[in-house]
Amino acid sequence: MSKQRVGVIGGGQLAWMMGTATEKLGLELWIQTPQKDDPAVAIAHEVIFAPIDDANATEKLAQKCDIITFENEFIDLDALRNLEAKGVCFRPKLSALSPLLDKYEQRSYLHNIGIPVPKFTTLENISSFNSDFPLVVKARRHGYDGQGTFIVKTEAELTSLLQRLKDVPLMLEEYVPFEKELAIMVARSITGQVVTYPLVATYQKEQVCRWVIAPAHVPETLQIQANKIGKHLLTELDVVGIFGIEFFLTSEGELLVNEIAPRTHNSGHYTLDACDISQFEMQLRAVTKHQLGSTQLNCLGAVMINLLGYEDSYSDYAEKRNKIAQLPNTYLHWYGKKECRAGRKLGHVTVLIKDHTTDPEMIAKKIESIWYSH
Numbered sequence: 001m002s003k004q005r006v007g008v009i010g011g012g013q014l015a016w017m018m019g020t021a022t023e024k025l026g027l028e029l030w031i032q033t034p035q036k037d038d039p040a041v042a043i044a045h046e047v048i049f050a051p052i053d054d055a056n057a058t059e060k061l062a063q064k065c066d067i068i069t070f071e072n073e074f075i076d077l078d079a080l081r082n083l084e085a086k087g088v089c090f091r092p093k094l095s096a097l098s099p100l101l102d103k104y105e106q107r108s109y110l111h112n113i114g115i116p117v118p119k120f121t122t123l124e125n126i127s128s129f130n131s132d133f134p135l136v137v138k139a140r141r142h143g144y145d146g147q148g149t150f151i152v153k154t155e156a157e158l159t160s161l162l163q164r165l166k167d168v169p170l171m172l173e174e175y176v177p178f179e180k181e182l183a184i185m186v187a188r189s190i191t192g193q194v195v196t197y198p199l200v201a202t203y204q205k206e207q208v209c210r211w212v213i214a215p216a217h218v219p220e221t222l223q224i225q226a227n228k229i230g231k232h233l234l235t236e237l238d239v240v241g242i243f244g245i246e247f248f249l250t251s252e253g254e255l256l257v258n259e260i261a262p263r264t265h266n267s268g269h270y271t272l273d274a275c276d277i278s279q280f281e282m283q284l285r286a287v288t289k290h291q292l293g294s295t296q297l298n299c300l301g302a303v304m305i306n307l308l309g310y311e312d313s314y315s316d317y318a319e320k321r322n323k324i325a326q327l328p329n330t331y332l333h334w335y336g337k338k339e340c341r342a343g344r345k346l347g348h349v350t351v352l353i354k355d356h357t358t359d360p361e362m363i364a365k366k367i368e369s370i371w372y373s374h
């Protein structure tokens with residue numbers, strides 16, 4: 001029997017990390033990505049070299065594949081709708097993505113279905129927005145890794161930012177003085193079964209995720225609440241696939257949704273080493289009609305540390321990688337990107353926690369001290 005073919009729009013590290021699961025499930029992975037040195041080119045059966053938002057390329061991908069799924073949502077939705085109308089099978093289907101691609105529309109959608117979000121408004125309604133500085137200005141589309149998110153403290157800062165970004169569609173929201181940032185991965189099958197991974201704590205510096213601790217050390221009620229929000233959202237959108245949900249935990253103990261990633265997410269990378277079924281396998285299981293299976297940790301917990309670029313270089317950082325990889329219970333994933341730039345995600349490390357005396361934060365700091373040393 002020939003292998004089921006899955007086409008993936010996007011060939012970055014998220015698609016690259018589908019490699020092992022592709023083999024385990026006996027699938028053939030086809031990728032649409034622009035550059036020959038994009039990470040997933042190394043594990044793809046075939047590659048269509050084209051930008052993510054090139055719908056003609058997606059049409060070619062669809063001619064070869066049974067199902068199209070996503071590792072990147074910076075797509076041309078309107079153009080893809082024509083393909084869906086012609087019978088191309090997108091999972092999740094496009095109507096599950098369409099309310100989420102613009103941050104203002106995403107906030108509005110979540111609010112309308114009763115999911116708590118920070119107070120927000122359009123730029124046009126700024127004068128009636130009842131919130132004090134600091135305020136948060138966000139690019140409505142194409143934001144990632146904090147690019148496109150600006151925390152402004154004064155009227156003067158706001159004016160100069162709006163001037164600088166006058167051609168970019170923006171939205172405005174209240175600054176949430178959160179206690180913690182939390183996140184969860186939620187998957188839904190074709191039959192409507194929903195599974196949720198453990199709620200994790202994420203630590204950001206200058207709006208970029210530095211490390212993730214799984215599970216988050218928070219009351220069980222929050223895990224239950226996060227599961228409920230996840231199930232509500234994915235069921236409401238009739239999602240087939242996996243979504244990441246990022247939360248702010250307020251000082252009153254309330255969960256507010258900051259952002260939905262309609263695909264696998266950095267906050268779920270720990271699942272590769274700490275769970276029997278990773279988030280990448282879960283996405284492929286969901287879209288290919290497999291049973292979803294377990295989301296349990298197979299250890300006490302884990303800490304995942306991003307290896308972010310801190311300079312412009314073409315180095316492969318072999319020495320530092322070796323040093324980190326030799327630490328106990330440590331798994332290093334290197335994405336093989338040729339070009340390093342400040343802030344670019346070059347790899348990540350997961351350390352499994354196997355006894356109660358281990359402090360995950362100390363481990364994260366130790367790995368960062370090796371990685372960021374000069």
Ligand code: ADP
Binds near residue numbers: 174204259
């Ligand atoms: P991106 O889509 O680029 O990841 P996010 O909207 O998730 O951008 O913001 C990145 C980070 O910026 C968040 O994880 C959080 O630390 C901070 N942030 C974003 N929005 C707010 C807010 N309304 N209040 C406080 N901090 C925020």
